[in-house]
Amino acid sequence: xxxWQYASxxxxxxxxxxxxxxxxxxxxxxxxxKQRVEELMLQIHTLQQQISHAQEExxxxxxxxxxxxxxxxDLVLKIGLMQDKLEEIEYLDPETKLYSQAAKMADAGAxxxxxxxxxxxxxxxxxxxIAVKKSQ
Numbered sequence: 001x002x003x004w005q006y007a008s009x010x011x012x013x014x015x016x017x018x019x020x021x022x023x024x025x026x027x028x029x030x031x032x033x034k035q036r037v038e039e040l041m042l043q044i045h046t047l048q049q050q051i052s053h054a055q056e057e058x059x060x061x062x063x064x065x066x067x068x069x070x071x072x073x074d075l076v077l078k079i080g081l082m083q084d085k086l087e088e089i090e091y092l093d094p095e096t097k098l099y100s101q102a103a104k105m106a107d108a109g110a111x112x113x114x115x116x117x118x119x120x121x122x123x124x125x126x127x128x129x130i131a132v133k134k135s136q
Contacts, residue, residue: 102126106133 102119106129110118115126 099129102129103133106130 098119098121102115102121105115105118110130112123112126112130115121115129116123119126121129
């Protein structure tokens with residue numbers, strides 16, 4: 001009977017030790033899991049901040065681009081109006097009309113004599129106009 005009692009006590013001690021070991025393992029595992037969860041939560045928070053910052057920068061870039069686009073549109077409109085005015089002035093001023101025609105002819109490769117004859121320009125002006133066009 002005594003051996004049976006020793007065996008029961010030994011089994012009981014073994015079970016208590018086994019329960020202690022299992023509890024220790026699970027407690028450490030739980031602690032490691034909690035640390036890992038905290039690390040992941042910190043990473044998530046950091047990424048959320050980075051996303052928020054990137055969204056703010058994107059908004060600023062979009063706003064700037066829209067402002068630039070509006071200015072470009074306005075400038076294109078102004079250039080169009082200026083071109084219309086220039087054409088109107090050239091049409092009304094016969095002397096300007098001759099110089100415009102001479103410039104177009106010089107661009108097309110006309111000679112000094114052709115400019116003098118067609119546009120009634122003095123030789124010096126025709127030569128100057130051709131020299132200017134060649135330098136461009």
